[in-house]
Amino acid sequence: MNRAVLILIIALMGCALMLVTSQQKTRMLFAEKNRLELQERRLNLEYLRLEYEQRDLSKSSRIIDLAQKQLHMSEPKQDKRKYFKVQE
Amino acid sequence: MKSSPATSASSLVLRLPMWRSRMVLFLMFMGFVALLGRAFWIQGPGNSFYEQKGKRVERFEILPAVRGKILDRNGIILATSLEAKTVIAYPETFPADLPATKLQALAKLLEMNEKDIRKKITESKSQIYLKRQVEPKVAKLIKELDIPGISMTSEYRRYYPEAESMAHIVGFTDVVEKGIDGMEKEHDATLEGKAGQRRVIIDRLGRVVEDLGDYQAPRNGQDLVLSIDSKIQDLAFKEVKAAVLLHHAKAGGAVVLDAQTGEVLALANWPSYDPNHRTNLTGEQLRNRVLTDTFEPGSTMKPFTIALSLDKGKITPNTPFEIGHLQIGNKVITDTHSYSVLTVSQIIQKSSNIGTSRIALQLQPEDMWGMFTSVGFGQAPKIGFPGAVSGRLRPYEKWGKLDQATMSFGYGISVSLFQLAHAYTIFARDGELTPISMRKLDSRPVGTKVISAKTAAEVRSMLELVTLEGGTAPKAAVEGYRVGGKTGTAHKSMGKSGYSGNKYDGFFSGIAPMSAPRIVVAVIIDEPTTGGYYGGDTAAPVFSKVVSGALKVLNVQPDNNLKDLVMNSDNSLAQKVALKQ
Numbered sequence: 001m002n003r004a005v006l007i008l009i010i011a012l013m014g015c016a017l018m019l020v021t022s023q024q025k026t027r028m029l030f031a032e033k034n035r036l037e038l039q040e041r042r043l044n045l046e047y048l049r050l051e052y053e054q055r056d057l058s059k060s061s062r063i064i065d066l067a068q069k070q071l072h073m074s075e076p077k078q079d080k081r082k083y084f085k086v087q088e
Numbered sequence: 089m090k091s092s093p094a095t096s097a098s099s100l101v102l103r104l105p106m107w108r109s110r111m112v113l114f115l116m117f118m119g120f121v122a123l124l125g126r127a128f129w130i131q132g133p134g135n136s137f138y139e140q141k142g143k144r145v146e147r148f149e150i151l152p153a154v155r156g157k158i159l160d161r162n163g164i165i166l167a168t169s170l171e172a173k174t175v176i177a178y179p180e181t182f183p184a185d186l187p188a189t190k191l192q193a194l195a196k197l198l199e200m201n202e203k204d205i206r207k208k209i210t211e212s213k214s215q216i217y218l219k220r221q222v223e224p225k226v227a228k229l230i231k232e233l234d235i236p237g238i239s240m241t242s243e244y245r246r247y248y249p250e251a252e253s254m255a256h257i258v259g260f261t262d263v264v265e266k267g268i269d270g271m272e273k274e275h276d277a278t279l280e281g282k283a284g285q286r287r288v289i290i291d292r293l294g295r296v297v298e299d300l301g302d303y304q305a306p307r308n309g310q311d312l313v314l315s316i317d318s319k320i321q322d323l324a325f326k327e328v329k330a331a332v333l334l335h336h337a338k339a340g341g342a343v344v345l346d347a348q349t350g351e352v353l354a355l356a357n358w359p360s361y362d363p364n365h366r367t368n369l370t371g372e373q374l375r376n377r378v379l380t381d382t383f384e385p386g387s388t389m390k391p392f393t394i395a396l397s398l399d400k401g402k403i404t405p406n407t408p409f410e411i412g413h414l415q416i417g418n419k420v421i422t423d424t425h426s427y428s429v430l431t432v433s434q435i436i437q438k439s440s441n442i443g444t445s446r447i448a449l450q451l452q453p454e455d456m457w458g459m460f461t462s463v464g465f466g467q468a469p470k471i472g473f474p475g476a477v478s479g480r481l482r483p484y485e486k487w488g489k490l491d492q493a494t495m496s497f498g499y500g501i502s503v504s505l506f507q508l509a510h511a512y513t514i515f516a517r518d519g520e521l522t523p524i525s526m527r528k529l530d531s532r533p534v535g536t537k538v539i540s541a542k543t544a545a546e547v548r549s550m551l552e553l554v555t556l557e558g559g560t561a562p563k564a565a566v567e568g569y570r571v572g573g574k575t576g577t578a579h580k581s582m583g584k585s586g587y588s589g590n591k592y593d594g595f596f597s598g599i600a601p602m603s604a605p606r607i608v609v610a611v612i613i614d615e616p617t618t619g620g621y622y623g624g625d626t627a628a629p630v631f632s633k634v635v636s637g638a639l640k641v642l643n644v645q646p647d648n649n650l651k652d653l654v655m656n657s658d659n660s661l662a663q664k665v666a667l668k669q
Contacts, residue, residue: 026298027291027297027298028297030296030297030298030299031291031295031296031297034288034295034296035295044154045170045171048154048168048169048170048171049170049171049224051165051168052165052168052170052247052249055164055165055168055249056249059249059250059322060318060319060322061253061322061326078567078568078646081568083645083646
């Protein structure tokens with residue numbers, strides 16, 4: 001009888017310790033999850049910003065302007081254009 | 089072991105009285121009772137102190153949501169939200185003896201006056217917003233200044249990469265990202281995100297370690313895809329602006345519609361504004377004239393009366409009309425040149441007011457009213473845009489003979505440029521009026537039949553004559569493409585005092601390419617003062633440039649004089665490119 005009680009007491013203490021450990025692990029994992037979520041949000045914001053910058057730099061009006069002013073390019077006249085049908 | 093004499097001596101054994109041991113037992117019992125009582129007290133009524141302590145590690149968090157983007161038909165960004173910072177000052181901790189150099193640096197970064205900052209700091213508030221929507225780069229520099237009592241929180245700011253060319257379509261939001269104008273306002277409910285929230289526990293390092301429930305996920309706003317093509321829009325905007333400056337005009341506008349689907353490809357106004365920097369804006373800049381201003385459309389109305397008469401079988405394109413002199417009551421109808429006889433086609437080509445009036449006077453006012461109504465005049469376009477106006481079309485019962493004649497060439501009726509462009513889709517889409525959309529469509533919508541396909545084709549042929557030699561708008565011609573349209577030049581209405589003698593509106597509304605209509609373009613130049621005032625001189629060149637650019641953007645094959653231009657598919661270059669595709 002005493003032996004059974006002793007085993008149960010030890011098991012109970014083991015469970016109690018494991019509960020504390022798992023609680024601690026949960027909290028650490030939760031903190032990690034939260035950190036990653038924040039990082040995800042930061043990266044998303046960064047992506048939005050880069051996407052905007054790319055858009056701003058690749059605006060057709062800006063490219064036409066740069067081509068005309070810096071590279072002195074101009075649109076070909078109609079008689080210099082050639083059209084052809086591409087086979088499907 | 090030898091026992092000590094003192095303990096073994098029986099005479100020394102103390103005989104304690106019973107009450108003393110009971111007393112100890114009682115005290116110990118009372119001690120436990122006191123502990124139990126305290127435990128109950130802490131668990132029950134007296135727990136507010138510990139609750140307070142507990143709240144220090146509990147935190148309520150707002151989970152921010154991002155407002156949706158606005159995109160053009162090709163997925164190009166027209167409006168997006170980026171992170172920005174709000175700079176807050178706490179007067180209690182802000183040092184009164186802050187070095188002048190630091191304050192100067194702060195003032196410069198915030199684009200504020202040093203005195204203003206000092207003044208704000210002395211306000212008796214716990215926290216003061218110094219500036220909202222500060223760019224992250226600037227915010228980083230402010231942080232590096234390391235001034236106590238200056239803190240920053242995150243928020244979003246709306247950015248518009250297309251700036252002034254797209255301002256009237258996209259609109260803008262206020263500082264809390266609420267849509268104020270344009271599509272930002274019209275679709276505010278779907279664009280707007282919904283912030284989430286949660287209650288969490290933080291540990292002593294400030295890390296979130298446990299969720300206490302009450303979790304509501306943030307919902308980001310939905311993206312909005314418009315029908316606009318930003319390349320065509322940019323082109324239309326540039327050309328309208330250039331024409332307004334060239335003719336020293338008051339304003340200008342242009343609309344480009346997809347003739348088959350009714351999608352709005354471009355809608356440009358000048359004057360405009362940059363939605364990224366909205367200070368000192370005037371109503372003139374903010375007005376989306378294409379949709380909100382009405383005008384008397386002048387000769388651009390003529391094709392509708394003539395189409396009605398053709399449809400009713402009263403005339404054919406070759407029916408001759410004696411032009412001569414026309415007087416209705418005491419009012420004389422005039423033309424810019426005098427003609428003796430013109431066919432119906434020539435009436436359009438030369439833009440004869442007398443000829444159109446003679447055709448109109450053969451029609452019933454009710455039928456003309458029905459025609460104007462069925463192409464959308466007198467009703468606000470169902471386009472889903474704030475501020476679109478209906479224009480003015482009086483009921484036919486109130487028309488006299490003179491009204492009927494003048495309305496046929498665009499006086500006594502007012503429309504917006506948008507309505508005019510929309511109405512022209514009947515000629516482009518074989519007699520069907522196409523529903524209009526500001527959002528990208530996946531399929532060609534069903535139109536409403538207004539005139540027969542035969543009539544539409546006949547009117548198209550007449551409109552093409554206008555852009556050829558002998559017409560009123562050879563400047564509308566486009567190299568490589570067959571185009572058609574109608575000029576309009578209207579004296580501006582001055583309200584009750586009649587018409588202005590020297591203020592005009594110049595218009596051009598047309599279709600391209602004629603072999604298979606793809607776009608409808610309408611242009612207005614308001615009050616041109618130099619370089620001519622006729623629609624053929626002011627608006628037609630804008631039409632030509634916009635059509636030329638737009639058809640290339642849309643990859644429409646040229647349909648005019650192509651014998652020398654188009655190579656056969658057995659050409660080696662063509663084959664090479666075909667292989668690469």
